[in-house]
Amino acid sequence: MTPLFRLAAKSLWNRRGTATLTAFAIAVSVALLLGVQQVRTEARESFANTISGTDLVVGARSSPLNLLLYAVFRVGDATANVSWETYQKVANHRDVAWTIPLSLGDSHQGFRVLGTSTSYFEHYRYGRRQQLRFTAGKAFADAEGVVIGAAVARELGYRVGDPIVIAHGIGEVSFTQHDHHPLRLVGILAPTGTPVDRTVHVSLDALDEVHRTPAEEAAAAAGLPLDTTPPAITAFLVGMKERSTLFVMQQALNTYRGEAVTAVIPGVALTQLWQLVGVADTALLIVAAFVLVAGLLGMLTALLTSLNERRREMAILRSVGARPGQIFGLLVSEAAFLALLGAVAGLALQQGLLALLQPWIEAKYGLVLALGSPAALEWAMLGGVVVAGAVIGLVPAWRAYRLSLADGLTVRV
Amino acid sequence: MRSLHSRCLTLTLALLCTSPLAFASAPPAIGAPLPPPLQAPVDEAKVLELEWQDLLPEEERKEYNAGPPVATHDYLSGESGLASQQVMNFNVNNKLDQKQVKLPGFIVPLELDDNGKVTEFFLVPYFGACIHVPPPPANQMVYVTLKEGVQLDSMYAAFWIVGKMTARGKSTRLGAAAYGIAATRLEEYKY
Structure with missing residues (x-):
């Protein structure tokens, strides 16, 4: 398995330009998703915590x-x-x-x-x-x-x-x-x-x-x-x-x-505030989710369009003993890897932007956004991004599987 | 291709078979006392389903009026006329004390937790008690505490509250209400 992965890594490095852009697109959408989620929860917490025990x-x-x-x-x-x-x-x-x-x-x-x-x-x-x-x-x-x-x-x-x-x-x-x-x-x-x-x-x-x-x-x-x-x-x-x-x-x-x-009554007024704001912040979350989907579709496009050029590469891999099923697995893991890279970079991007903007947000809006490790829900979101990347990768993987079956060792380009 | 298929199949089967084992725990040693259940289950048969007039003491039920009472005036001038006595009615039905009850009503939120969920609220018999309608008398309001809180998407919605009721009557303790419920469960009221 290891020689196969080494070759796959070298292949990815060969296409590093496109791969970086793809991962970056996913990173930006992940940063947006995490940022929106954090502002939602922290704003809610901040408002709810301001007053208590007052009639x-x-x-x-x-x-x-x-x-x-x-x-x-x-x-x-x-x-x-x-x-x-x-x-x-x-x-x-x-x-x-x-x-x-x-x-x-x-x-x-x-x-x-x-x-x-x-x-x-x-x-x-x-x-x-x-x-x-x-x-x-x-x-x-x-x-x-x-x-x-x-x-x-x-x-x-x-x-x-x-x-x-x-x-x-x-x-x-x-x-x-x-x-x-x-x-x-x-x-x-x-x-x-x-x-x-x-x-x-x-x-x-x-x-x-x-x-x-x-x-x-x-x-x-x-x-x-x-x-x-x-x-x-x-x-x-x-x-x-x-x-x-x-x-x-x-x-x-x-x-x-x-x-x-x-x-x-403070509790009543705060509940009314959530009802007003709740619609807006759910809408924001849906928009962020759609941006993420757009990023993943970008990755799908990049992988699919590169398949034609990689037919010779598939033939070479077949010649060193890779089975079509392994080609399939390779492409799925490549997509999952790019999604993982994007997710990690997105998290880093979000934390970096937060560190930069945190003092300004606190001064202007009185909202304290804490830096630090994401909560369980955010980890689940990041895991979801990687899984979604793997699922998206099934499409080019299947295509590559069929192509490598049809081509065998002779690529008729 | 065949080996990949068969490998996937074996893996899936293996996962399915081992997962139930993960949930099993070691049986207790012979002779050792059984550990107590994590939470004593509420005996559904013992939960009393109440109506708001049950909260009034028996002698007052004849004059029960389901709607909001007459508006009090002169409350701010500090004079205690008959009108203000009416809404300060703390006479309770002591038979309900320490019973598991189920009561429907509208929620007036008082305390919210970090996530904006309501953890302490008043349960009232009609909507609008917190806005412009005259408030109900003290023995027609229940002070409810709910540890996990409820996300109140609409204040127009009615809920069933299930929990242990305490009938305290007039109390000198700050913040005490005529009736309190330590709620264990909450369900939407479907008409």
């Missing part, structure tokens, strides 16, 4: 999905604000266990700033009811403190004690720097794999202070008492004492005559 998300009247997206995922913008009175009404209600106020709208070097209370660090849960942990420092205790997420600390290289200036608006650059009130970093959170990592957390009082008008500044400097009630917040999270009462609270808020607000 309601409440904000100004808007679509439930939009509210979830801007309040929890920090994607998109709020339609309007929620008044402090409405927030207090809910926070002080006897059936409510805890609330977390959220105030968005400012930024720090491109990272979103979130104004909130210490209730955030106590009650916010992500993943499977995991609490936020600190790698350095602790939660802010006064109006000067800032807590940043892991990605902010990593990218900007901040340490506990550093001063931080926040800018107005969520653009990357702002012309309104609130540098008359520098804040101090007091805590850095452990990585969570959620938008929390890319957020700068300040207290609501701090946001008020930095937004004061010059007249209010003067009054504060003169020592006159100031009304420190925040005028409005963007949204808030609610946890009820009895989970079954969340429906009543939700309905009461959605029909509240005092202000136009929307209350959404």
